[in-house]
Amino acid sequence: MPVYQNSSVDTDKLVIGNYKIETAATAGGTFVNLGAGMVSRFAHVIEKYDTQAGNAPDPLEGIATETMEIDFELIEYDGSVLSAIQTGAVSESSTSTLSTMLIGGQGPTLTPRAFRLTNTRTISGSTVETILTVYKATMANGLEFTVKSDNDTDPIQVMPGQIIGKQDSDNSNKIAELTRTIV
Numbered sequence: 001m002p003v004y005q006n007s008s009v010d011t012d013k014l015v016i017g018n019y020k021i022e023t024a025a026t027a028g029g030t031f032v033n034l035g036a037g038m039v040s041r042f043a044h045v046i047e048k049y050d051t052q053a054g055n056a057p058d059p060l061e062g063i064a065t066e067t068m069e070i071d072f073e074l075i076e077y078d079g080s081v082l083s084a085i086q087t088g089a090v091s092e093s094s095t096s097t098l099s100t101m102l103i104g105g106q107g108p109t110l111t112p113r114a115f116r117l118t119n120t121r122t123i124s125g126s127t128v129e130t131i132l133t134v135y136k137a138t139m140a141n142g143l144e145f146t147v148k149s150d151n152d153t154d155p156i157q158v159m160p161g162q163i164i165g166k167q168d169s170d171n172s173n174k175i176a177e178l179t180r181t182i183v
Contacts, residue, residue, distance in 0.1 A: 012124070015119055015130050017119060018119070019039045019132075020033060020119075021116075022034060022118070023113050023114065026113075026135075026170075027135045027168075036076050037073050037074035037076070039117055042071070043068070045066065045068070046066045047065045047066070048063060048064060067164050067165060068175045068176045069164055070115065070134065071162045073160045074158075075158055075159070077099075079092035079101055080092050083101065086139055087112060087138040088107065088110045089103075089139065090104075090143065103142075112166070112168075113138075115134045126183070131177075134163070135176065136166055136170075137163040141161070146159070
């Protein structure tokens, strides 16, 4: 018989399920849904520094750099969305029936965008939202497509990606905001 260290779980504090993924030019802008997919990870990555005395305890410890990494997978091909999340590495032109991605030759500058992850669920009749807003982020790599066989049990092509959020001087050098609210 198992021995439990806690007698119960506070289910009101659980985050269940995945997140809607959105992007906007700025955190105060209009967010656009990136479509069906899955957030597989987000992490506040801290690189520490320390000053070593050699013959005494370390006198100083702190944060040298910090970023927010978000890994995700999309399954819907939308040229305008893929162009937006590439933050300047690709561009898109479209008509009513054609969407063309222009890859490469876009120039060396990436324009950071805001990204927002939203998890919504109902707890005891109330709607609870857990929202992670990254103020300023760029893609960590270029477009990637994981192609599958027509005969695969899940033949839908997956487009994995990773964004890296960095400190934003417009928001007091913060990287992101994580909030949980009852709507």
